[in-house]
Amino acid sequence: MKKGLKWVWLVVVVVALAGLFLLPGGAKKTLNVAGEFELTPIVKLPAVGPVDLSINKAVIYLWLATAVIVILAIVIARNLKPQPGRFQTAVEGLYALARDGIARSVMKSGVDTWFPYIGAVFFFVLINNLIGLVPLPFGEHHQLSFYTATANLYVTITLALFTFVFTHYAGINKYGVRKYVNSWMPTGAPPVLRQFIFVIHAVSEIFRLVSLSVRLFANMVAGHAILAVFFAMALIFQSYLIAAALQGASVLIYLFEIFVAVIQAFIFAILSAVYIGGALDSGH
């Protein structure tokens, strides 16, 4: 029985491969990677001044991520058990990573004040990135497709602006404006050098904002572009055989994208913690 089953499987695989080799490629459409990231309004709303309030798929993905986080938090908080099950252990592990691995490991002071923000941004970016790896029907003509809200520069720049504002708020709140700005410059240096270092520091603060947002955005865009290319191999080569052979590679890329999604959320949160912690301990 078992040996016969093996032969049946072998025959099925051979027939399938032969069929794939003989069949022509998929629908004769060209692949448009850039089209995957275009945002068209799904619900058209009137613009308020220069701000377009139309609801596109990025907005829906953001709502989905928010809903997932809120429901997850409520379900976990209602069913806390002293003997955690698998689900609770996983969420507790992530919480411990956000608190001990990110906030406590890089911030010398102010962990209790700023952990809510660090943890929130970690979970928000993480859930957003992971939802991007679930095919949802928001593609062209409501096909299943991959998209993530963090593959949109406006979303990531808003998140980075939160960190930027909170960094300087934390510094000014602790030291006062004068002392905080003075802490950017070395004491006891000649005035020209102090002004020069002040300008360099100000530029680096702006570039932190740029790099924090562009890092997440470019990672997500690059990941989803590679996913789109690998999943559309049938369109590119116009042959099912090559497409079938490369599906293994696309699974590997998909697994790597899960890793990238977690790592990028981790890096976003830890750099936010480093910046806020740096502003709090800048009394050098």
Place this chain on the structure above:
Amino acid sequence: MNPHAYAELGAGLAMGLGAIGPGIGLGILIGKALESIARQPEVAGDIRTNMFIGIGVTEAVALYAFVVALILVFVAK
């Protein structure tokens, strides 16, 4: 060649050349981190955290090249 072909050529060059530096940098960074973890396994957690910070900062350089390539292909038409 029409001007748009030059833009696409430039995009490929930007991504390829821009990936060299961060590639070398990430290799050195992760290699050194592994070396120090092997030497002092008791501080592996701290080293790993700082390694990820370094990875984030180094990798951003390659991503700038990626963004420039995107701009060359899709915006500078």
